[in-house]
Amino acid sequence: MKYKIIYTEKAKIVSGIKKHYDLLKYLRDNPDFIKHISKEVISDISTIVEEYDIKVLSPASHVLMFKIVKEYGLLPNDALIAATCKYYGIKRIATFDEDFKRIDFLEVINL
Numbered sequence: 001m002k003y004k005i006i007y008t009e010k011a012k013i014v015s016g017i018k019k020h021y022d023l024l025k026y027l028r029d030n031p032d033f034i035k036h037i038s039k040e041v042i043s044d045i046s047t048i049v050e051e052y053d054i055k056v057l058s059p060a061s062h063v064l065m066f067k068i069v070k071e072y073g074l075l076p077n078d079a080l081i082a083a084t085c086k087y088y089g090i091k092r093i094a095t096f097d098e099d100f101k102r103i104d105f106l107e108v109i110n111l
Contacts, residue, residue, distance in 0.1 A: 060087035
C-alpha cells in the first residue's frame with residue numbers, strides 16, 4: 001500500500017496546494033502539518049486494511065532486494081517491493097509504475 005499517495009492526496013485537500021513539488025516543499029517546511037493530518041490518514045488507512053482484509057507483510061531481506069536491484073535495474077524501494085513479492089510468492093501486482101513490467105516473476109495489473 002502506498003501510504004505516501006494517501007498522505008499526499010489528503011495534504012492537497014487540506015492545504016489547497018495542487019502542484020506536487022509545491023506541496024512537497026510545504027510538507028518539508030511544516031512537519032506539524034503532517035502531524036495534524038496523520039490521525040485522519042491513519043484512521044482511513046486502518047479502515048481500508050480492515051474492510052478489505054489486507055495483510056501487511058514484513059519486507060524481504062536486503063540481500064534479495066540488492067539482488068533484484070542488480071538483476072532488473074530497479075531503484076531500491078521498488079526492488080524491495082519486488083523482493084517482498086518474490087519472498088511471499090506473490091505473482092501479480094497492481095501499480096502505475098511501468099518499471100515492474102521488467103520483472104519476469106510478476107504480472108503487472110495496470111491501474
